[in-house]
Amino acid sequence: MIDLHAHTTCSDGTETPRQLINNAIIHGLTTIAVTDHDSIAGWSEAASAVRGNIELALGAEISCLTTNGISVHMLGLLFDGTNPEMIRMLDETRDSRIPRMIKMIELLNAGGYEITMEDIEAVKPVGATLGRPHLADALVAKKYIASRDEAFNGLLNNESRYYVSHMAPTPEVAIAQIRRAGGVAVIAHAFASHRGEVLEASDFGSLVDAGLNGIEVDHRDHSSAERAMLRVIAQDLNLVITGSSDYHGTGKLNALGENSTNPQEWARLEAMADARRVVKL
Numbered sequence: 001m002i003d004l005h006a007h008t009t010c011s012d013g014t015e016t017p018r019q020l021i022n023n024a025i026i027h028g029l030t031t032i033a034v035t036d037h038d039s040i041a042g043w044s045e046a047a048s049a050v051r052g053n054i055e056l057a058l059g060a061e062i063s064c065l066t067t068n069g070i071s072v073h074m075l076g077l078l079f080d081g082t083n084p085e086m087i088r089m090l091d092e093t094r095d096s097r098i099p100r101m102i103k104m105i106e107l108l109n110a111g112g113y114e115i116t117m118e119d120i121e122a123v124k125p126v127g128a129t130l131g132r133p134h135l136a137d138a139l140v141a142k143k144y145i146a147s148r149d150e151a152f153n154g155l156l157n158n159e160s161r162y163y164v165s166h167m168a169p170t171p172e173v174a175i176a177q178i179r180r181a182g183g184v185a186v187i188a189h190a191f192a193s194h195r196g197e198v199l200e201a202s203d204f205g206s207l208v209d210a211g212l213n214g215i216e217v218d219h220r221d222h223s224s225a226e227r228a229m230l231r232v233i234a235q236d237l238n239l240v241i242t243g244s245s246d247y248h249g250t251g252k253l254n255a256l257g258e259n260s261t262n263p264q265e266w267a268r269l270e271a272m273a274d275a276r277r278v279v280k281l
């Protein structure tokens with residue numbers, strides 16, 4: 001079974017890269033991708049944990065914003081992690097998450113929530129990409145809310161008065177950069193409409209022009225109607241179709257391997273990278 005989207009303690013997952021690989025082996029996965037938000041910090045630990053028959057695809061989930069302010073997540077897989085422009089793009093986004101968090105804290109303070117950056121640092125693993133899930137954890141620790149899920153269903157969702165966006169490349173810029181670094185670009189949960197405003201079918205042409213390789217169709221946050229629409233778009237544009245768990249350990253309900261990618265589709269996608277970068281014993 002092939003699962004091409006999972007997070008670790010290097011972003012908002014709750015398992016270390018080594019624990020994730022161990023778990024993937026226990027679950028009988030044949031391929032697992034490590035795709036932390038805007039970070040490749042988990043790559044070396046994940047690679048060192050590979051054993052047996054499991055294949056590891058190294059990647060990242062890049063936070064993007066369209067010129068209309070729509071949030072898009074782009075999975076970059078199998079890119080060269082030493083590409084300087086790629087590293088810079090990820091660094092810039094991670095850096096901008098700090099002033100963004102300060103703004104969200106100020107809004108929450110004004111709204112009567114007593115929360116500080118120190119509270120967030122106390123619950124965030126060292127080196128992890130700073131995100132709303134860590135703010136949610138801090139609010140849980142202070143007993144304002146019960147869970148991350150509750151936070152994303154109200155207080156911290158994209159429509160909340162406390163929400164602030166951070167600097168991010170456009171999807172087209174991210175795709176082109178992933179491709180220049182030799183990797184493949186797959187748009188994550190593109191029609192997950194309950195998260196906020198999403199792209200329209202007519203937006204996919206410019207993503208293909210930028211070099212998009214695939215669409216994540218089978219994902220927990222897509223309804224069957226949304227999956228059907230994405231499948232048609234993928235077929236029309238000759239894009240690879242993937243499915244994945246978006247596993248976050250105990251940080252989300254998503255179970256490892258709950259959605260997976262067809263082996264033929266994975267073979268097609270892997271062949272689109274400029275080198276064979278899958279990590280295997």
Ligand code: AMP
Binds near residue numbers: 132252
């Ligand atoms: P941020 O990148 O800081 O804006 O935070 C968004 C991230 O929060 C997403 O990438 C998800 O991984 C995570 N997230 C979204 N919804 C939930 C949820 N219901 N429970 C836990 N984490 C979530």
Ligand code: ZN
Binds near residue numbers: 007011012013037248
């Ligand atoms: Zn996440």
Ligand code: FE
Binds near residue numbers: 061073188189
């Ligand atoms: Fe995502």
Ligand code: FE
Binds near residue numbers: 005007061246
């Ligand atoms: Fe994700």
